[in-house]
Amino acid sequence: MAEFARCYLMKKAVFVYSDDFQTYKFSENHPFNQLRVKLTYDLLQKSNLLSFQDVVPPRMATDEELTSIHDPRYIEAVKLAGKGLLSKEKASNYGLGTEDTPIFPNMHEASALLVGGTLTAVDYVMNGKAEHALNLGGGLHHGFRGKASGFCIYNDSAVAIKYLQEKYNARVLYVDTDAHHGDGVQWAFYEDPDVCTLSIHETGRYLFPGTGNVNERGQGEGYGYSFNVPIDAFTEDESFLEVYEQALTEIADFFKPDIILTQNGVDAHYYDPLTHLSTTINVYREIPKLAHKLAHQHCNGRWIAVGGGGYDIWRVVPRAWSHIWAEMIDKNNVHGAIPNEWLETWQDASPVELPVTWEDPTNMYKDIPRKQEITEKNKQILLKALYPISHLRKDNHNIG
Numbered sequence: 001m002a003e004f005a006r007c008y009l010m011k012k013a014v015f016v017y018s019d020d021f022q023t024y025k026f027s028e029n030h031p032f033n034q035l036r037v038k039l040t041y042d043l044l045q046k047s048n049l050l051s052f053q054d055v056v057p058p059r060m061a062t063d064e065e066l067t068s069i070h071d072p073r074y075i076e077a078v079k080l081a082g083k084g085l086l087s088k089e090k091a092s093n094y095g096l097g098t099e100d101t102p103i104f105p106n107m108h109e110a111s112a113l114l115v116g117g118t119l120t121a122v123d124y125v126m127n128g129k130a131e132h133a134l135n136l137g138g139g140l141h142h143g144f145r146g147k148a149s150g151f152c153i154y155n156d157s158a159v160a161i162k163y164l165q166e167k168y169n170a171r172v173l174y175v176d177t178d179a180h181h182g183d184g185v186q187w188a189f190y191e192d193p194d195v196c197t198l199s200i201h202e203t204g205r206y207l208f209p210g211t212g213n214v215n216e217r218g219q220g221e222g223y224g225y226s227f228n229v230p231i232d233a234f235t236e237d238e239s240f241l242e243v244y245e246q247a248l249t250e251i252a253d254f255f256k257p258d259i260i261l262t263q264n265g266v267d268a269h270y271y272d273p274l275t276h277l278s279t280t281i282n283v284y285r286e287i288p289k290l291a292h293k294l295a296h297q298h299c300n301g302r303w304i305a306v307g308g309g310g311y312d313i314w315r316v317v318p319r320a321w322s323h324i325w326a327e328m329i330d331k332n333n334v335h336g337a338i339p340n341e342w343l344e345t346w347q348d349a350s351p352v353e354l355p356v357t358w359e360d361p362t363n364m365y366k367d368i369p370r371k372q373e374i375t376e377k378n379k380q381i382l383l384k385a386l387y388p389i390s391h392l393r394k395d396n397h398n399i400g
Helices: 002-009 018-023 035-046 071-081 090-092 109-128 154-166 184-189 237-255 281-297 315-330 340-349 371-385 388-397
Strands: 010-017 130-135 173-174 195-202 226-231 258-263 303-306
Touching: 010 109, 010 315, 018 035, 018 109, 035 315, 035 340, 071 090, 071 109, 109 130, 109 154, 109 303, 154 173, 154 184, 154 258, 154 303, 173 237, 173 315, 184 195, 195 237, 226 237, 226 371, 237 281, 237 371, 237 388, 258 281, 281 303, 281 315, 303 315, 371 388
Parallel strands: 010 130, 130 303, 173 195, 173 258, 195 226, 258 303
Antiparallel strands: none
16 A cells, blocks of 8 residues: 555656756856756647646755765865865866866855756655656766866766765666766766766767777776767767677666666757767667666666756757656657747747757758768777677676
8 A cells, every 4th residue: 555655656757947047157168057947848848748737956065975976075166166266276176166167156155056956856756756767957967076177167966876876775876968078977987887887989099088088898896887889989879789789688687777877968969069979869769768778777777867068058958958857757758849838938049050950951961972981980989888798798608
């Protein structure tokens, strides 16, 4: 009876949101713009995919929660910086006040709220209040123990994973499909066999942060639990999805997680101004489908998704992120026209023509002459990335 009551009260999914996510704002011209979260929230509402009953407010992460990953001296520096009390010299030592990560007022509070949003998602899922939870304000995967990096001050995913371990004793599979390598999360758990990280990203030969090589496999007891698939520039939908589907399916089967945490950067899209990949919105329909399926297959449905990169905030991010929520609530057949009400609300503010359909135009870019070569190179990288699993299978087969 108790189990029946728990299931009856459990929501399919919750959407963690607050207008206060907008306080994480470096400057008017900075490429990282949290208006994209509000644009997505509004598109979902105007598409009748999100109701007020689905929305839960984030809480602020405590200093104690932040210090599970971040150095207390760094947290103090962030607090001082947000009050205008940190010298330029000390700020630079902590990666603050740079072109990528400028100082802005109350940056500690704004950053701690994004972390708290992901922790709110964790508690909803792990306490059985919801099967799935989405915090698009999170996904800041470049933050390090004592240093800001790549638009990221605190690393909400890393803090959430540590929280999952300490409070819920969970084995966590972290999946990062941002075009940039999920370096901060990887290094935080590089020696931990109870956290498995998978990052599929554009090769670091051309793109920040330059890490995420296929031979970064973990260290010590964590060896074999870090997976990287650095795909080639100009990779298109078919090759991206081939890599993603095979890698995630095999790794989930190998690791057998208690929960899946996905970081959903959408900067692999062709329109993104900071990267060199050539995927379309079709990739962002498919990515959450497999995560959802594997969460039910391995984790009793436990799936948390966060945001991440995405710098074409008008044409790409709202549509791409909407597909995550649509998948979570089993309304994943979103096609056709974008609601006029959303277009009328935002077109005057947009510097580009807003898309009028959920689909991308078929002639969005010219044919890429190296397509076959890129596809083959990505297949070879995938084989190398999955070598620890295939090698383990071979050893087990020989023993048997």
